[in-house]
Amino acid sequence: MRNEGETPVFRYAHTNIVARDSERLIRFYKEVFHCKSIGETRDLRGPWLDELTGLSGAHITGEHLCLPGYGDDHPTLEIFSYDDMAERGERRVNSCGLAHLAFEVDDVEETLDRVLKAGGCQVGRVVAAEYPGRRAVFVYAGDPEGNIIELQSWRKTDTK
Structure with a gap:
């Protein structure tokens, strides 16, 4: 909760890419664009994730990569794979x-x-x-x- 008169926090955090092969895409962005791991890998599942995504049995794996030219932890490129993914046009x-x-x-x-x-x-x-x-x-x-x-x-x- 903010104290009265405090400015609310707004800052860009990340962009997410859902990948068919997150490991391959993570390697690509590290190799080509010098994105760096910030040690935030993900292997997520559970009722909270199902509620957040609106998917039943959601399971996400992937990693946050720090974008080049900024701080050591943000903004990031978040590259995830789901066990069950919808195709895109x-x-x-x-x-x-x-x-x-x-x-x-x-x-x-x-x-x-x-x-x-x-x-x-x-x-x-x-x-x-x-x-x-x-x-x-x-x-x-x-x-x-x-x-x-x-x-x-x-x-x-x-x-x-």
Whole structure:
């Protein structure tokens, strides 16, 4: 309970990906994007989980990975698998709902190569765009389970 006048706590905590093979996807994000384990693996089940998820007999396994470039414990990418999973339709960049995860990287082409070697795919072409005082390079890719990832790199340009 908050004391009167205290500001409520709001902070981004995590994004969850439900994976057919959570172990493989966890390895992918560690290898390609330098996400780090924070020691929070999950093997969850019980009445409380059934009530939370609205599923009977729910069982979740997976792990929280700290996203690069931030603190040592948040925000995280939570990658889980359920024993019983519903299939999802084709994911596209213009689908409603959460569309993609974006990572800023030093070199888009080099990171795309790492994505491909680690079992991911390329969705679109590598493009460059000019902004006032900056040049950006972008590409959409997919992780091994088809979740869309945006790779982006930003460089200052001469403003003369």
